[in-house]
Amino acid sequence: MKGKQTIGHANWLIFDYNRGYANDLEASGISDIFRIPKFSFFFYRSQKSPGEGEFKEPMVFIASYWTPRSTTSVKVFSNTQEVALYLNGELIDQRTPEINEISYELPHPPFIFNLDRYVPGTLKAVGIIDGEEVATHVVRTPRAPAGIQLAVDYSQKIISPNSPDMFFVYAMIVDEEGTVVPTANQRIAFSLGDDAKNARIIGGKVVKAEAGIATILIRTERFSGSLNVRATAEGLGEQTIEIRNP
Structure with missing residues (x-):
């Protein structure tokens, strides 16, 4: 200014x-x-x-x-x-x-x-x-929490297939119309699929949402193919996202 x-x-x-x-x-x-x-x-x-x-x-x-x-x-x-x-x-x-x-x-x-x-x-x-x-x-205006939506932060780059890499996955608590509920603070449990041989979650696997969003950091060694990430929360069901290089 x-x-x-x-x-x-x-x-x-x-x-x-x-x-x-x-x-x-x-x-x-x-x-x-x-x-x-x-x-x-x-x-x-x-x-x-x-x-x-x-x-x-x-x-x-x-x-x-x-x-x-x-x-x-x-x-x-x-x-x-x-x-x-x-x-x-x-x-x-x-x-x-x-x-x-x-x-x-x-x-x-x-x-x-x-x-x-x-x-x-x-x-x-x-x-x-x-x-x-x-x-x-x-x-x-957000309504009552009704479900989870998942998103990946690629930061406009591919996940490295040749060396270790890290990226965020976001679990957004949304109402029935898909609007993020900024007051939601439920705990969300994350897990990786059976295809996660060269990937792991950094830190805790159960994360309390802040402003309606819970975030995890995933580390991969040499990423190839795809990786499934699942998020579950009491009363909100579960959601799975398949991660592939864009």
Whole structure:
């Protein structure tokens, strides 16, 4: 950020990390220790204009889970000229960026929408450039936990077939519509299939979810073929994902 009272601004780390000299976690990253992006990740992404940097496309992101605990002042990050916000299909407002004493020199200041009250349902933000809708983001109020979804973090690379490698697997606690439930904190038990001859889970195999997501780290020696990972939790059933190189 820039302003009359600011001579510089930087965030030198992307991930949270264990300090080493203290027991608590250094939590100032824009992604957590498991590489799951925080809201701040999307703020930084929004500061690059379309066509600049690694992410070339226009983007818009609603920085809210839209739960009863959420503020009704909804902040949206975008690198577009205008953003329209809808709640349950009805237009709340179409706004330009919020320019104030701490944002006036940002390339793309956030957009702020002040709603009269909280109403559960679906928030939809639409990014607009030169009158054209170019990006959308949807957030749904989560319902009760109903199941598990699994995902793998390949980090845009293949799992090494020639040397040891490691990667994250995420178990997301979701409602019946597939929305992650950020308040869910159930314990999830992970296991590897019979094909896991050269793979193992690093650390505990039972992990308590944080913000609705439980994460494990898997180490492979020389990855080939496929690997099955299973996750189970009481009341949520089980889910299996087959891991192959993309």
